[in-house]
Amino acid sequence: MQHTRTQDTLVGLFVASGIAGLFFLSLQVSNLSSFSQHDGYMITARFENAGGLKVKSPVSAAGVKIGQVSNIHFDTKTYEAVVTMNIDPKYNTLPDDTTASIFTAGLLGEQYVNLEPGGSESYLKDKGKIDITQPAIILEKALGQFLFKSAEEKSE
Amino acid sequence: MDNSAPPLNSLVSVRNLSFSRGNKKIFDDISLDFERGKITAIMGPSGTGKTTLLKLIGGQLCPGHGAITVDGQNVHQLRRTELYKLRKRIGMLFQSGALLTDMNVYDNVAFPLREHTHLSESMIRTLVLMKLQAVGLRGARELMPNELSGGMARRIALARAIALDPMMILYDEPFTGQDPISMGALAHLIKSLNNTLGLTSIIVSHDVHETSLIADYIYVISEGRVIDQGTPTAMQQSTSAWTTQFMTGAADGPVHFHYPAKDYIDDLLSSGKRY
């Protein structure tokens, strides 16, 4: 019987360490530990151009991730991109004159929404709207403008 | 065609059985009867499908034609659960013993009891020790199957076969590859178990001497047919050339020593061929 007992212990250890491994993957490696989507509140912003922004792209303020993009759609009337963001309820004191801009993390990194708080006393609530936005910088466009400008300067 | 009703005292009766494997006919319309409480032997040269016959009786194989009844039930018309119920009443001793290699002797003998009964462990212990005592290996209960000699493995397998107190035991070549002492011990065991437990035994063997010592009735099978049958004494005095050759072990006779070939001298003289 001694034999079966050590065997049982080893099986127990194996199962426990396997489950621990899976927990480690879920909590430490993936984004499961960060807030879940259902708890947050929604705010929308309209951009002239959403660039390479995707659903689940991060939303950050002062470099700290505070939420993620939950929906992007095209408004057929105003011809703008409407970006819906899900913000962690911990951060419920964003002023209603916050500026939203689409930045790129590093030169080749992915795009994210950066929120820059304004000075207003009243805060953004669920289904609130951000009025001041800056569109994504499109590399080709920027390059084009730069070349156009330098050509103008030369010709002068 | 043999449509005769089986004798009243018959436990297993085989009627007009045909069985073939691929294109090879193994049994061709044979009929046999195995009497209750007796030891019946089936003998014949190797490769005549004696083991196949046991598998047919146990319902592991299906015949092409004919019927096998065991205790009044047609084995191959039973439903699975009924067949399993019948098998619980049949013990089988395989040539190799077929002990479960990952368990020791004790657990092997306890295996059918644990699978089929809800007896308490102390009850199982009593039964296992009784069965082991019957085969004289109570002291070997903690050994693993790979630590047993061939004869011991077969005796343990016998103890396992009688664990559920069956009505019949099928022995597949019980004497093959045994030294004289364990051969004698096995023969003695088979005989005494048959008498004390009131079993019916069917032995498949080609060991003429040992088998004729303990069998009550012998069938000799070759090439799919029953060639001869009778009590051991009758077989010794048989006038059939074939039976005489088999019983005495003569090298040449109706069963030729040489595999069929063309004339020897011609063959040697025809040079230039590879084979």
Next chain:
Amino acid sequence: MINNLENLGKQTRSSFTKLGRGSFFLLQAVSGTLSVLPRPRLLLNQLYSVGVLSFLIITISGLFVGMVLGLQGYYTLSAFGAEESLGVMVATSLVRELGPVVSALLFAGRAGSALTAEIGLMKATEQLSGMEMMAVDPIKRIISPRLLAGLLAMPLLAGLFSAVGIIGGELVGSGLLGLDEGAYWSQMQAKLDFQDDIVNGMIKSIVFGFVTTWIALFEGYDAIPTSEGVSRATTRTVVNSAFSILGLDFILTALMFGEH
């Protein structure tokens, strides 16, 4: 020419009948799992031989695969000045692909071949026949607990492989090459999604575990009951499992990660 065609026809036919037998076998084995549940002892014994005995090879291989990923990833990423993304690279490749696939290949080599040899030898030594004659269904008693054990052990082993690998990558990245530990973890957490990466990786490993165990058990059960037959069946288990794992991995990857 005609002979070749005839051979091809014969092989096609025999592989189809084998597939049929295999599916029927699987059906029986799956329906037999219900009778395992009241007897957890049977499952526990198999978890030992399938899981515990594969534990060491899986964790050690995982550690080394992770460490190699850490080294190679660092050299490649530092060329772009993106060493910070090392964690993402190591974790994504482990969780999505290498964890499920490599651990399944190791599992096929360690546990699968052992299963085939065990079942094949049981067949060759008439243990399966013997059980049948004792009115014990060998599929329920022998096959089903092993199938269940393989199915349970594989995701655990794959999880261990990935977890140990990620730690190995971190050891090399921050311990050896002086990368910032915080960046390794935080970038990883930001980029890896629970649903898309972890859950999909686990689904993969469950599928691989199921298929590998099925192949191993069936090859053993279907083996020609001689020592040569069993050794051939063991080889077939490893080869067929490897093919199935890699083929299925492509299909699953296309299904899971194709849309994004």
